[in-house]
């Protein structure tokens with residue numbers, strides 16, 4: 001029922017006879033910028049639209065069924081944007097990308113005649129910003145519509161046959177081996193040189209050594225990041241680094257997300273790499289509306305440990321799960337920083353082992369192994385960052 005209604009609404013042109021000016025142009029001021037951009041991007045590709053004379057209506061609405069936007073095939077094309085969704089995405093980092101994505105998607109339907117396409121690229125990214133409609137494996141519509149991906153998605157919007165960009169291959173195209181290990185926490189004994197973190201029990205958590213691993217049992221009712229700050233003269237997030245750990249988790253639900261986190265400082269934005277027991281991975285940044293996208297990765301062990309690793313090279317984060325390269329995307333952390341750690345979901349227990357941090361070798365610096373006395377320990381509440389993007 002929902003499907004048939006949906007197709008009816010989106011794809012059957014409904015030309016409303018003699019009910020107004022077919023060339024009416026009425027676009028809410030906040031949407032005008034994106035309409036202009038659409039025309040500019042179209043012009044770059046040899047397509048000439050003059051929507052102000054040809055007609056277009058884009059207006060706010062209160063949409064039902066978790067819809068962010070809706071295109072009515074009337075004359076002129078009329079697009080409704082959900083005002084609640086628009087307001088929600090307006091306050092986050094990347095708001096401009098998200099707004100452009102939504103308006104371009106609806107104009108893709110109405111102006112370009114494009115339908116939904118829910119296939120994926122080799123790395124798991126959505127193939128098109130025209131993803132939507134009937135869900136595939138219950139995957140949320142979150143799309144990594146940022147930076148270099150934005151260029152591809154706009155190309156694909158206007159030319160569906162656009163070939164997949166190089167970064168979407170599952171082949172690793174950079175050398176990630178050239179890092180010198182600076183810190184290695186083995187958790188083999190209870191001494192601080194093995195654990196990094198302070199052990200003990202308090203009203204919020206218990207941190208202890210269990211079977212040569214760090215066992216962290218959270219009593220917090222939301223997700224927390226458990227971070228180590230390493231002194232700046234050793235490692236800086238602004239530079240290239242590698243960071244890895246083995247992690248196991250006992251969570252309340254299989255959908256609960258756990259993993260690794262790194263940050264400029266504990267008050268500002270954090271970048272994360274989370275997984276869950278349903279073999280999904282979630283790359284993202286805490287200042288953004290939600291994770292960039294949800295990716296199904298068969299290399300994730302459904303039970304037991306997983307080895308997670310990120311390598312930052314020239315502003316790009318390369319992600320590895322159990323030694324398999326799985327994804328890459330641009331980092332959204334800017335500024336100097338030195339915090340590394342793990343994410344424990346609400347009332348969950350995680351086990352951490354073999355946490356390692358490395359930096360690039362360079363001829364003019366002497367690399368020292370990090371001294372445990374130069375590490376400080378902190379706990380930060382993580383923003384859930386777990387919104388599913390509404391249908392459109």
Ligand SMILES: [Zn+2]
Nearest residue numbers: 116132133392
């Ligand atoms: Zn759509």
